[in-house]
Each structure stands twice: as C-alpha cells, then as structure tokens.
Amino acid sequence: MVRLDVITTRGGDAGETSLGDGARVRKDALRVEAYGTVDELNAVLGVLRLHLHADAEGDAMAARMQNDLFDLGADLCVPGTDSEGRLRVNAAQCLRLEQEVAAMNAHIPPLRSFILPGGSAAAAYAHLARTVARRAERLVVALAAEEAVNPEAVRYLNRLSDHLFVLARRCNGNGAQDVTWVPGATRGAG
Numbered sequence: 001m002v003r004l005d006v007i008t009t010r011g012g013d014a015g016e017t018s019l020g021d022g023a024r025v026r027k028d029a030l031r032v033e034a035y036g037t038v039d040e041l042n043a044v045l046g047v048l049r050l051h052l053h054a055d056a057e058g059d060a061m062a063a064r065m066q067n068d069l070f071d072l073g074a075d076l077c078v079p080g081t082d083s084e085g086r087l088r089v090n091a092a093q094c095l096r097l098e099q100e101v102a103a104m105n106a107h108i109p110p111l112r113s114f115i116l117p118g119g120s121a122a123a124a125y126a127h128l129a130r131t132v133a134r135r136a137e138r139l140v141v142a143l144a145a146e147e148a149v150n151p152e153a154v155r156y157l158n159r160l161s162d163h164l165f166v167l168a169r170r171c172n173g174n175g176a177q178d179v180t181w182v183p184g185a186t187r188g189a190g
Contacts, residue, residue: 020078030146034139035076038157041132042069048129051122051171058122058167061100065160068093072153076140080148089152097159104166113180119172126168133161 011017016024017032025032045066052059074087117127137157143149169175 020074023079030139030143031076031079034136034143035073037132037136037139038069038073038076041129041136042066042073044125044129044132045069048122048125051120051125055122055171058170061163061167064096065163068156068160072156075150075153076143088150089156091152091155094152094155094159097156097163101159101163101166104170108166108169108174111175111178113182115169116179116181117168118179119168119177122171123168123177126164126171130161130164130168133157133164137161 012027015027017027018024019031045062049059049062049066052062068089071087071093072089075089078086080086118124134157137154140149140154140157144151144154169178172178
C-alpha cells in the first residue's frame, strides 16, 4: 500500500505540501494543521506505550489507537466525505472506544474532585495525549466549519480524549493514585 524510497523530496521547500488527492496547499493550512496534530498525538501515544509495559491490555488499546490515528490522518489528508476508494474513520472505531471506556470505567470509583495530570508516568502521558487529542478535535471542528470533513473524524477524537482520561485513571491504580485538585490551595502562599 505504501512504499517510501526517498524521504527528502524537496517538494515542501517553498512552504507547500501535497494532500492525499494531489492538491498542493500551504503547510499552515487548517487541514494540514489538523492532520499534523493527529500525527503529534500519535507520537505522544508512542511515548505513553513505553510506560504501559506492565499493562498489556492498556498497551493493546493504545496500539489500536495509534493505528486508528493513521487512518484518521489518511482521512483528513483527502478533502471531502466520500468513502468510495478512500480510507475514512468509521462508526465501528468510535464504538470500540466507547466500549473500552465503559469497561475500564466500571472498575474505577466516581470522581469527587477534578484531577490533575500526574500520579504515575503512564497517567501523566495519557493526560498529555488527552490534551493533544482535544487540540486536534478543535482543529478538525474548525476545519469542518470551512470544508467537508467526515463527521466520524470529530466523533472519534471526542471519544479518544474520553478514553485517554479514563486510561489515565486506570494507570493510576484505577484512580487510587489520582492527584486531586484542591480549589484555592495555593492562594496566599508565597
């Protein structure tokens, strides 16, 4: 499907890149920002996976997410919503995330406070991935306001950020090591 013999093409030296349909656009185009942020999210998941070695199921979920994010990047790099002959994120991928969230969350006590990113290294990286997912979602929503975008792309990113939040809690011993926010705790400290 993909063969890359030459990595340095010099095709982007003038500040443009090619979309999946061959169209040339500026590298700061909203579509490029959107799929570039999805790529950044995939890289953060790669770092998260380094810290999931003791959690084979969590690592398998993160591996599926990484593959899905390549699908999402392929989806976003081709304008339009037609799926004929195009790789598009689909409802089944979103449903799988929902099911995994429900299964993980069933073992975690409800929150009584907002939580801060941290606890374990894996949880901190899951929170970092969650924030990048939210940024990617905002960019895809902005893109969808200007151009046709597969609605499942937005839905997938929304579910993924929920998933990463619950995965962070799972990484923190099902919430036992969550770092809770204490409103106003540092006021007057100084």
